[in-house]
Amino acid sequence: MRRVVITGIGVVAPGGVGTRAFWDTLTAGRTATRGITLFDASTFRSRIAAEADFDPAAHGFGPAEAARLDRAAQFALVSAREAVEDSGLTGALEPVRTGVTLGSAVGCTTGLDNEYGVVSENGSTWEVDHTRAVAHLFDYFVPSSMAAEVARAVGAQGPVSLVSTGCTSGIDSVCHAVDLIREGSADVMVSGATEAPISPITVACFDAIKATSPRNDDPETASRPFDRSRNGFVLGEGSAVLVLEEFEHARRRGAHVYAEIAGFAGRSNAYHMTGLKSDGAEMAEAIRAALDEARLDATAVDYVNAHGSGTKQNDRHETAAFKRSLGEHAYRVPVSSIKSMIGHSLGAIGSLEVAASALAIEHDTVPPTANLHEADPACDLDYTPLTAREQRTNTVLSVGSGFGGFQSAIVLTRPRLQEAA
Amino acid sequence: MTTATLDRPAARAGARAATGSVVTGIGVAAPNGLGTEAWWAATLRGESGIRPVTRFDASRYPVRIAGEVSGFVDEEHLPSRLLPQTDRVTRLSLAVAKEALDDCGTDPAALPEYGGGVVTASSAGGFEFGQRELQALWSKGGQHVSAYQSFAWFYAVNTGQISIRHGLRGSSGVVVTEQAGGLDAIAHARRQIRKGARLMVTGGVDSALCPWGWAAHLAADELSHATDPSRAYLPFDAAAGGHVVGEGGALFVLESDVAARERDARVYGAFTGYAATFDGPGTPRLGDAARLALADAGLRPEEIDVVFADAAGARAADRAEAEALAALFGPRGVPVTAPKSMTGRLLAGGACLDVAAALLALRDQVVPPTTGTAEPAADCPLDLVTAPRETPLGHALVLARGRGGFNSAAVLSAV
Numbered sequence: 001m002r003r004v005v006i007t008g009i010g011v012v013a014p015g016g017v018g019t020r021a022f023w024d025t026l027t028a029g030r031t032a033t034r035g036i037t038l039f040d041a042s043t044f045r046s047r048i049a050a051e052a053d054f055d056p057a058a059h060g061f062g063p064a065e066a067a068r069l070d071r072a073a074q075f076a077l078v079s080a081r082e083a084v085e086d087s088g089l090t091g092a093l094e095p096v097r098t099g100v101t102l103g104s105a106v107g108c109t110t111g112l113d114n115e116y117g118v119v120s121e122n123g124s125t126w127e128v129d130h131t132r133a134v135a136h137l138f139d140y141f142v143p144s145s146m147a148a149e150v151a152r153a154v155g156a157q158g159p160v161s162l163v164s165t166g167c168t169s170g171i172d173s174v175c176h177a178v179d180l181i182r183e184g185s186a187d188v189m190v191s192g193a194t195e196a197p198i199s200p201i202t203v204a205c206f207d208a209i210k211a212t213s214p215r216n217d218d219p220e221t222a223s224r225p226f227d228r229s230r231n232g233f234v235l236g237e238g239s240a241v242l243v244l245e246e247f248e249h250a251r252r253r254g255a256h257v258y259a260e261i262a263g264f265a266g267r268s269n270a271y272h273m274t275g276l277k278s279d280g281a282e283m284a285e286a287i288r289a290a291l292d293e294a295r296l297d298a299t300a301v302d303y304v305n306a307h308g309s310g311t312k313q314n315d316r317h318e319t320a321a322f323k324r325s326l327g328e329h330a331y332r333v334p335v336s337s338i339k340s341m342i343g344h345s346l347g348a349i350g351s352l353e354v355a356a357s358a359l360a361i362e363h364d365t366v367p368p369t370a371n372l373h374e375a376d377p378a379c380d381l382d383y384t385p386l387t388a389r390e391q392r393t394n395t396v397l398s399v400g401s402g403f404g405g406f407q408s409a410i411v412l413t414r415p416r417l418q419e420a421a
Numbered sequence: 422m423t424t425a426t427l428d429r430p431a432a433r434a435g436a437r438a439a440t441g442s443v444v445t446g447i448g449v450a451a452p453n454g455l456g457t458e459a460w461w462a463a464t465l466r467g468e469s470g471i472r473p474v475t476r477f478d479a480s481r482y483p484v485r486i487a488g489e490v491s492g493f494v495d496e497e498h499l500p501s502r503l504l505p506q507t508d509r510v511t512r513l514s515l516a517v518a519k520e521a522l523d524d525c526g527t528d529p530a531a532l533p534e535y536g537g538g539v540v541t542a543s544s545a546g547g548f549e550f551g552q553r554e555l556q557a558l559w560s561k562g563g564q565h566v567s568a569y570q571s572f573a574w575f576y577a578v579n580t581g582q583i584s585i586r587h588g589l590r591g592s593s594g595v596v597v598t599e600q601a602g603g604l605d606a607i608a609h610a611r612r613q614i615r616k617g618a619r620l621m622v623t624g625g626v627d628s629a630l631c632p633w634g635w636a637a638h639l640a641a642d643e644l645s646h647a648t649d650p651s652r653a654y655l656p657f658d659a660a661a662g663g664h665v666v667g668e669g670g671a672l673f674v675l676e677s678d679v680a681a682r683e684r685d686a687r688v689y690g691a692f693t694g695y696a697a698t699f700d701g702p703g704t705p706r707l708g709d710a711a712r713l714a715l716a717d718a719g720l721r722p723e724e725i726d727v728v729f730a731d732a733a734g735a736r737a738a739d740r741a742e743a744e745a746l747a748a749l750f751g752p753r754g755v756p757v758t759a760p761k762s763m764t765g766r767l768l769a770g771g772a773c774l775d776v777a778a779a780l781l782a783l784r785d786q787v788v789p790p791t792t793g794t795a796e797p798a799a800d801c802p803l804d805l806v807t808a809p810r811e812t813p814l815g816h817a818l819v820l821a822r823g824r825g826g827f828n829s830a831a832v833l834s835a836v
Contacts, residue, residue: 043564105577116552116559124560128632144827157701165595166572166581176596205566205570207566267535267590273578273582
């Protein structure tokens with residue numbers, strides 16, 4: 001089977017734009033959650049988010065382009081550009097052998113929310129006034145437009161798609177790209193995910209089901225995965241894009257390899273659109289299948305990058321899944337949730353977590369779970385509280401769980417070519 | 422584009438020896454027929470489902486016709502508790518998935534624990550549901566947004582609800598590539614079969630016939646402004662002036678050929694070839710997608726017996742597709758048809774309905790007609806089928822393009 005490695009990483013995240021700023025935030029255990037500034041959130045239940053400080057002009061978007069492209073598309077373009085530059089493939093990609101997969105759970109929701117207000121005159125009419133619509137409204141309507149933007153920007157003419165499996169989109173997008181390289185449909189995939197969901201409609205819909213934290217008086221510590229006092233997730237935004245490359249293609253050109261994607265799997269709970277059974281059976285099965293594909297025993301896992309959203313049902317579900325799939329090793333392996341620092345950016349977070357997992361291997365460092373002072377008694381694993389941990393990190397398991405019942409797992413390993421060198 | 426650069430590495434050829442994927446169940450909701458056999462009979466009769474819009478008051482808009490699925494009674498297809506939490510697109514999807522599963526003759530509950538999954542194509546999710554909640558938000562405030570909004574509108578809703586309803590707990594997925602998505606979804610389901618899944622529900626059913634969706638279509642400026650439904654969507658016609666939007670699509674049960682044989686299943690046909698490409702600057706690559714799909718199926722162009730065209734219904738795009746077909750098959754070298762002239766373009770559902778048409782064409786050995794277009798324009802040198810044509814059919818090619826540069830091609834083969 002053709003092997004697939006990561007040779008480039010690009011990130012836009014709360015706490016800073018660029019892979020270096022991202023890794024600095026994570027390893028410092030710094031939280032990037034704050035009171036929402038992107039719109040007036042004063043009437044909402046949860047008024048906290050992890051926002052990216054992102055100035056379109058600083059990244060080369062002129063006023064017209066900044067207005068046309070949804071914020072999520074801008075994030076994707078900036079992180080894709082960084083990833084390709086980082087891989088050393090700028091100007092060297094063979095278009096027909098290069099593809100794009102981009103994950104997103106809610107697409108151009110910010111653009112849609114704003115434009116709806118215009119064409120409906122603030123919701124006053126059902127038969128909206130199409131003459132007030134912007135010319136690019138259709139690109140917000142069908143979010144594959146964002147994958148197309150990235151494909152044009154990097155010059156990809158192979159398979160291009162948007163993957164949208166809710167909050168596992170970011171993992172599933174990367175796994176889809178691995179499939180395409182393995183089967184021979186592409187040699188290089190520019191693959192990741194993006195999300196810019198901090199808009200009134202998204203905040204309102206999570207308010208309605210009380211999924212987000214209302215800790216408005218202390219936004220910096222609001223995202224508390226696994227902690228006894230947690231009370232919901234904190235919405236985030238951002239993008240991570242990776243350059244995935246067929247192993248021999250990378251080796252021939254002497255590329256720097258961050259990690260190999262050794263295995264992955266997805267399962268569905270077929271249970272409830274938002275609810276989770278506490279036994280974690282389907283996530284455990286996804287983990288087992290991903291490790292099987294990687295031909296690794298559970299004890300090989302050096303770090304578990306958790307979904308760790310900070311809702312009670314998730315943290316218990318996930319803890320049960322780790323115990324079911326990893327056995328006694330679940331109690332020994334460090335687990336952490338970077339959502340404690342950069343929030344939960346829905347479809348994007350899976351790619352941000354894969355990027356963090358690759359960087360954990362690169363730097364032999366496990367990022368911590370911030371704000372974890374006293375674990376929920378039902379969460380009795382080592383969640384790496386507060387402080388990053390330097391340790392040999394050869395194998396990382398990253399997992400995701402999403403509305404719709406999706407459970408995804410991906411296994412990254414230290415690239416063997418570096419060990420041989 | 423030279424042939425050499427399109428050649429796939431050895432891994433590609435190896436894939437042909439992998440497990441074959443066959444279709445054992447079909448479900449359809451289309452503007453010209455609800456249910457597979459009703460739709461297929463109407464299609465062979467050349468009956469159009471394009472009519473004046475009834476789902477909302479379209480009087481203020483410059484386009485007032487669409488392909489609506491008529492006669493769909495929600496309560497006949499869904500338990501009442503699901504009605505408040507589902508958009509029409511999900512109601513249609515659940516009904517069509519049930520038809521496909523009933524049709525395949527096996528009970529998903531009898532599958533191994535993680536043996537079945539769902540991969541659907543989406544374009545805009547539950548858009549009408551979303552419009553209602555946006556109206557609540559903007560006119561009354563955030564606290565009036567439904568508790569169901571978080572999962573009723575998003576792109577993954579149909580996969581999730583089908584998975585829950587039928588207990589399909591295997592690997593699942595959702596792809597969005599505008600009108601090309603249907604083929605991409607089936608191809609992704611085929612990947613799961615190759616990895617060992619026993620059964621996949623796959624395809625796409627779409628609907629966004631609400632004023633908010635209409636505004637998006639009007640902004641894209643690709644719709645026909647003709648008022649006569651029979652003259653509005655004329656693919657490859659010299660008078661083509663845009664397309665008509667419809668709703669509906671098709672879902673399939675895809676199984677490995679081994680599993681289907683083991684249980685002696687009735688098989689409509691095999692999904693034997695697929696490829697996707699993306700247009701370069703000034704370089705349409707639909708033809709390359711078709712060539713790669715043929716290579717994936719191990720077929721030569723002369724072995725293709727019918728092409729289901731993307732059929733944009735716009736002059737430049739029609740010409741580009743006709744040129745791609747002429748380059749591959751020779752001018753008028755293969756029968757070409759576009760039964761979507763009777764339904765309009767169905768977003769993520771469109772290419773799936775074409776796959777259903779291809780499978781039934783293989784079953785009945787008849788090419789369904791293109792309606793409206795009497796003969797193709799001079800710059801579209803196609804053998805366009807405008808009346809049902811009985812002819813031996815072994816392999817069908819389905820083409821699809823998505824706005825922005827997406828191209829997908831699939832080959833369906835008689836077994």
